[in-house]
Amino acid sequence: MKASSLKELRDELKIYPPEQLQALCIRLAKFKKENKELLTYLLFEADNEQSYVESVKIEMDESFESINRRSTYLIKKSLRKILRDTNKYIKYSGIKTTELDLLIYFCRKVRTSKIPLSRSVALQNIYVRQVAKIESVLAKLHEDIQIDYQDDLRFLKA
Template identity: 50%
Template sequence: MKAANVAQLKKELQFKSQDELMQFCLRLARFKKENKELLTYLLFESDSEEGYIDTVKEEIDAMFEDINVNSYFYIKKSVRKILRTIKKYIRYSGNKATEVELLLYFCEKLKSFRPSIKRNVTLINLYNRQLDYIKKKIPLLHEDLQHDYSMILEELDQ
């Protein structure tokens, strides 16, 4: 079965009743964890972006605490997993300011992580790639946010 594109789905959904749409959403939520997470964000957390950011930051903190520091191999795997999780939460939000704030927080945590990432080239490259990505995203934000985030970025770039 070939999946329909978004435009086709949108046209077809316009002809469905509210009850049918609710049933579709609940059925989607049963199939994948990501669908449930996105639905949870849209229903409960999209109204308060600051609260959502704080919740994600708490999860990032917990994930950093759970990293196995016995070997850089395990550290790299864990850091990549954390970054994948952050990118997933960024996709849910779709807000550029949220994206920059969460990535800056990730870089802060990674820079202050012990053992130092400076002993591993892969982790340094990952860190630098995220800083470069943030530099490209900051000009797309409001002027006040640009200034605030640029200051944080300068501290991390040193």
């Protein structure tokens, strides 16, 4: 089965009554966990972006606390999982400042949680890629907003 384009889907959804749209959304949420998470964000958390960012940061803190530090391999796997979840939450939001806040927080946690970046090239690469991603997102924003994040970026590069 070939998936329809967004325009075709949008045009088709216009003809459905609200009750059927609600049923379609519920069915979509039952199908996959990410769909349910996105719908939860859109319905309950999109109105208050700051509390959404704080809840994601709390979840990141818990994940950093549970990192298995027995080997660099396990640290790398844990960091990738935290980063994968963070990128998923960034994707739900779609707001660049939220993306910056969460990526900067991730990098700060890596720096302050005594993860031995110098022992593993893979760990260094994860960190360096995120700093580069922060720089590229920051370059796309307005100059006033860029100034707000310059101190954070200097800390991450030091």
